[in-house]
Amino acid sequence: MIEGITPMKRRTLVKAIAGMGLAQALPFSVPATAQEPFSFGLTPVFLDSDIELLNELEAYLSEAMSRPVSLVKRRTYQEITALLLSGELDAAWICGFPFVQHVDRLALVAVPLYRKQPLYESYIIVPANRGITRWEDLRGDIHAFSDPDSNSGYLVTAALLAQSELTPGTFFSKTFFTYGHRNVIRAVASGLAQSGSVDGYVWDVMSAREPELVSQTKVLRRSEELGFPPIACLRTNLDTEEIEKLADALVSISKNETGRNVLSMLQLDGFAVEPETTYAGIAAKYELVQRKGG
Numbered sequence: 001m002i003e004g005i006t007p008m009k010r011r012t013l014v015k016a017i018a019g020m021g022l023a024q025a026l027p028f029s030v031p032a033t034a035q036e037p038f039s040f041g042l043t044p045v046f047l048d049s050d051i052e053l054l055n056e057l058e059a060y061l062s063e064a065m066s067r068p069v070s071l072v073k074r075r076t077y078q079e080i081t082a083l084l085l086s087g088e089l090d091a092a093w094i095c096g097f098p099f100v101q102h103v104d105r106l107a108l109v110a111v112p113l114y115r116k117q118p119l120y121e122s123y124i125i126v127p128a129n130r131g132i133t134r135w136e137d138l139r140g141d142i143h144a145f146s147d148p149d150s151n152s153g154y155l156v157t158a159a160l161l162a163q164s165e166l167t168p169g170t171f172f173s174k175t176f177f178t179y180g181h182r183n184v185i186r187a188v189a190s191g192l193a194q195s196g197s198v199d200g201y202v203w204d205v206m207s208a209r210e211p212e213l214v215s216q217t218k219v220l221r222r223s224e225e226l227g228f229p230p231i232a233c234l235r236t237n238l239d240t241e242e243i244e245k246l247a248d249a250l251v252s253i254s255k256n257e258t259g260r261n262v263l264s265m266l267q268l269d270g271f272a273v274e275p276e277t278t279y280a281g282i283a284a285k286y287e288l289v290q291r292k293g294g
């Protein structure tokens with residue numbers, strides 16, 4: 001291995017040099033029959049605590065794309081987005097917020113369908129026994145956010161405050177990031193936070209899977225419907241064969257038994273190719289927060 005080159009960077013280098021017909025110039029050998037895994041990134045927006053789910057997803061994509069697929073997980077949205085932008089991931093399931101931040105470089109591959117729509121909501125949650133009905137009553141709270149690059153777990157609440165010339169720092173007494181929507185629910189349920197911003201899809205799914213935990217919280221406010229966290233790739237790679245195979249695999253997922261198992265575990269209806277305007281609402285919130293300095 002070339003000194004200083006990580007395995008993922010080596011993979012990218014191999015692909016690039018092979019594409020120029022210079023594979024023989026490499027100081028390491030690449031088996032002629034070896035096929036580099038298609039690297040698919042997952043962020044904490046994904047319900048990733050279920051090992052069976054991850055195995056089924058990897059198995060389905062590998063079969064549908066007729067090549068090895070490697071799932072790559074990281075703790076933060078920023079890490080996965082950086083790997084995607086640098087070309088070290090072939091595609092990733094990201095959030096709508098980083099998508100609109102980098103829309104000049106990223107393109108949509110497919111969008112999940114939740115309750116038959118490519119949309120979801122952001123929830124502000126509080127303890128189940130808390131007797132308030134307005135988000136304005138959260139002033140002075142210790143508030144849990146999911147991730148600074150999360151739409152539902154940060155941006156929606158920041159934009160709500162920006163409309164009233166407020167910021168999280170001026171409205172709440174303290175804020176912190178849990179780096180996972182599950183962790184926001186746990187923080188509010190345990191009393192570590194007095195309120196939290198969370199992905200409504202995750203809260204809904206967890207309500208069925210972990211009712212004892214989620215029942216300790218309640219939804220104080222639901223946002224309007226916004227674009228569901230998408231699967232994205234570099235815009236320059238959108239028309240490549242491997243990305244087209246990924247898109248076909250996702251759109252056709254309900255036609256395969258393993259794929260249907262994946263959808264069932266995710267509680268999704270499928271995937272569809274959607275226009276970038278699906279994320280116009282998120283883009284507007286991002287622009288508002290930037291303009292207001294939030």
